[in-house]
Amino acid sequence: MKEVKQFFIRHFITAPISFGSWLFFVMGAGMNIFAATGLLVAIYFGGTFTLKQIQLSSNLKKLGMSRSEYSHIKGQITGAKMKIKRLNGLYGQVRSIQAFRQLHEMNSLSRRILGLVRSNPKKFYDVEKFFYAHLDSAVELTSKYALLVNQPLKDKELRIALQNTRETLGDVNKQLEQDLRSVLASDIDQLQMEIDFVDVSMNNKKPLLEMKGDPHNDRK
Template sequence: MKRNFSHFIASVIAVPAGLVVWLLSSNVLDIHMFLDVVAGIGGFGVSYLPAQRISHNKHLEKLKLTNSEYKYIKEQLAQAKEHTNRLRSSYMNIRSLKDAKMVFDINRIVKTIISSVEDDPRQFYSVQQFFHSNLETAVNTIEKYLYLYKMPGKSKNERIQLHETRLSMLELKRTLQSNLSHMNQSSYQDLNVERDLIKMNATRAKKRQAVLDNKLGKQKINLKRNEKSKVKEKLHRGE
C-alpha cells in the first residue's frame, strides 16, 4: 500500500549503523576481514529490525489498523490488481464501440475504488463486497462475454444469450457504481459539515460587520453633534 515508508526509514538508520560497526570492527578491533563483514551485516540487522518495526507500528497507528488487518487488506489489494490486469488485457477482444465504452467505464470505477483504498486502507471496510465478489464476477463475465462475442457463426439463441449477458454486465456496472458511492458516503458527510461551517462563519461575519457598521454610524453621528455644538459655542461667543 502507499505511504508506508517503514522499510526506507529503517534502511536509512541501519545502513550507517552497519558501516559504523564494520569500521570499528576492521580498524579498532582489528578482526579478520570476513568477520568484519559479518559484524557489519549484523549491525545492519540489529539496527534495521527494531527501526522498521517502530516505523511500521507508527504507520499502523496513524491508519488506526492492526497488523493483521493491514496484511489482510494488502492481500486483497494484490488480488484486486491481478483482476484489473485481466480486465485491462480484455481490451484486445473488444469488437464494438458500445462494449469498449462499457468496459472502459467499469475499469475506471474499479481503478478509482482500488486507488482510494490504497490511499486510505480503512475505506476497505465500506467496500468489502467489491473485493470479495463484485470485482471478480465483473472480470470473469467480461472475459467470457468478449471471448464468445468475437466467435463467428453464432446461432440466434447464442446471440440472445450474449445480449442478456451484456444486460447483466450493465447491472454489474451499476453495482460497482453503488460500491463507489457507498465508499464516498463519509466523504460527502464531511463535505456537508464543512459546508455548514462555511455558512455559519459567513453568517457570523455578516453579523460582526453589521455591528461594526452600526458602531461606525453612531460614531459619525456623535462627531457631527460635537461639531455642531462647537459651532454653536463659537457663535455664542461671537467668534
C-alpha cells in the same frame, strides 16, 4: 505514497548506521573485513525490519486496526490488483465499441476504488462486496464475453447470449459506480461538515465585523 515515503525513511536511517558500524568494526576494533561485512548486513536488514514494524504499529494505532485486520485487507488489495490486471488483459479480445467502453469504465472504477482503499484501509469495510463479489463478476463476465465473441459461430443463440452478457455487464458497471459512491461517502460527509462549520463560524463573526465597520457608530 505513504508506504514509499516510509520505505525511504527506513533506509535513510539504517544505511549510515550500518556503514558507520562497519567502519568502526574494521578500523576501530580491527575486526576481519568479512566478519564486519556480515555484521553490516545483519544490522542493515535487522534495522530496516525493526523500523518497519515500528512504522506499522504507528499506522495501525492511527487507523484503530489490529494486525490481523490489516493483513487481511492487504491480502484482499493484492488479490484485487491481480484481478484488475486480468481485466486489463481483455482489451484486445472484445470486439464491439459498447463492450470496449464498458470494460474501460469497469477498469477505471475498479482502479479508483482500489486506490482509495489503499490510501485508507478502513474504507475496505465500506466496499467489502466489491472485493468479495463485484470485481469477480466483472472479470468473469468479461472473460466469458471475450470467449464467446471470438467464436466462429454466429447463430441466434450465440447472439442472444452475447446481448445478455452485455446487459449484465452494464448492471455490473452500475454496481461498481455505487461502490465508488460508497467509498467516497464518508469523505463527502466530512467535507460537508467542514463547510457547515465554516458557514456557522462566518455567520457568527459577521455581526461583529459589521459593528466594527459601521460609520454611524464611529461618528457617535
